[in-house]
Amino acid sequence: MDRVHRNPGLSPGRSRIQVLAVAVVAAMLTSACAAASAAPAGVRAAGSRSDSRPLAGKIVGIDPGHNGLNYTDPAFLSKQIWNGREWEDCDTTGTQTAGGYTEARFTFNVATYLAADLRKDGARVVLTRPSNRGIGPCVDRRARILDRAHANISIDIHADYGPASGRGFTVLEPVADGPNDKVVGPSIRFGHYVHTAFLRRTRMTVSDYYGHNGYILRNDLAGLNLTTMPKVLIESGNMNNATDARLLTQARVQRSIARALAAAIIRFLTGHWPS
Numbered sequence: 645m646d647r648v649h650r651n652p653g654l655s656p657g658r659s660r661i662q663v664l665a666v667a668v669v670a671a672m673l674t675s676a677c678a679a680a681s682a683a684p685a686g687v688r689a690a691g692s693r694s695d696s697r698p699l700a701g702k703i704v705g706i707d708p709g710h711n712g713l714n715y716t717d718p719a720f721l722s723k724q725i726w727n728g729r730e731w732e733d734c735d736t737t738g739t740q741t742a743g744g745y746t747e748a749r750f751t752f753n754v755a756t757y758l759a760a761d762l763r764k765d766g767a768r769v770v771l772t773r774p775s776n777r778g779i780g781p782c783v784d785r786r787a788r789i790l791d792r793a794h795a796n797i798s799i800d801i802h803a804d805y806g807p808a809s810g811r812g813f814t815v816l817e818p819v820a821d822g823p824n825d826k827v828v829g830p831s832i833r834f835g836h837y838v839h840t841a842f843l844r845r846t847r848m849t850v851s852d853y854y855g856h857n858g859y860i861l862r863n864d865l866a867g868l869n870l871t872t873m874p875k876v877l878i879e880s881g882n883m884n885n886a887t888d889a890r891l892l893t894q895a896r897v898q899r900s901i902a903r904a905l906a907a908a909i910i911r912f913l914t915g916h917w918p919s
C-alpha cells in the first residue's frame with residue numbers, strides 16, 4: 645500500500661498525455677490496493693511476501709477432554725495427581741449421551757475441526773492428545789504440555805453431565821493460585837469472547853442449570869490451576885439433556901462450536917473479530 649502513497653507528485657511541464665497516463669496508473673494502483681484491503685482475513689495480497697493470516701506466528705493449545713479408551717483403565721484414571729491446590733484423580737472417562745455418544749468423541753471432533761480452522765489462519769496448534777483411541781494423558785500433564793509449548797492461548801473442550809432438564813453451555817474460569825496468577829485477568833477476558841462467540845455462532849444456549857449466566861469460577865481444576873497462559877474450559881452443553889445431546893452429536897454443530905472457539909481466539913490474539 646505504501647507504494648501508492650509514495651507516488652511522486654506530477655512535475656510541471658509534463659504533457660497532458662503524460663499526466664493522463666500517470667493518473668490512470670495511479671488509479672489502477674489505488675483500486676488494486678483497495679481490492680487487497682477488502683480481501684477477507686487469511687487471504688494474502690497478491691505479491692505480498694509477508695504472512696497476513698490473522699494467527700501467523702501464534703501458538704494455540706487445544707485440550708480435548710478425556711480420551712476414547714479411558715474407560716478401559718480405571719487404575720490409570722484413579723492415579724492421584726496434584727492439581728495445584730489439592731490431590732485429584734488423573735482423569736475420568738468423561739460422560740456420554742443417552743444414545744452412547746461419548747464426550748471424548750465429541751471433544752476430539754471439535755478439537756480436530758478447530759485445529760484445522762486455526763492452521764488455516766496461520767497458527768501453530770498443539771493438541772494434548774493425538775487421537776481418540778488412547779488413554780490419558782492425566783490432567784496435570786495436559787496442562788504441562790501446553791505450558792511447555794509456550795502457547796499464546798489455550799482452550800479446554802468438554803461437555804457436561806447435568807440434570808436431564810438443564811440445557812446450555814458454561815465457561816469455566818480460573819482463580820489465582822500461584823502458577824496462573826498472571827493469566828487470570830486475560831483468561832476472564834478470553835472467556836467473555838468464548839461466551840459471545842457461542843451465542844453468535846452456535847445454536848447452544850447459556851446454561852440454565854450451572855454457574856451464573858454461563859460463567860463459573862473454578863479453583864479445583866488442574867487445567868486452570870496449572871496454566872501459565874490465558875485459558876478457559878468450555879462445557880459446551882449438557883449431554884444428559886435430549887435437546888443438547890441431539891445438537892452436540894451433529895457434525896455441523898460441532899463445526900460451529902469449533903468456528904466459535906476460533907473466532908474467540910482470533911478476537912483475543914488480534915483485537916478484532918473475524919468476519
Ligand SMILES: [Zn+2]
Pocket residue numbers: 709710738739747802803
Ligand atoms: Zn469432561
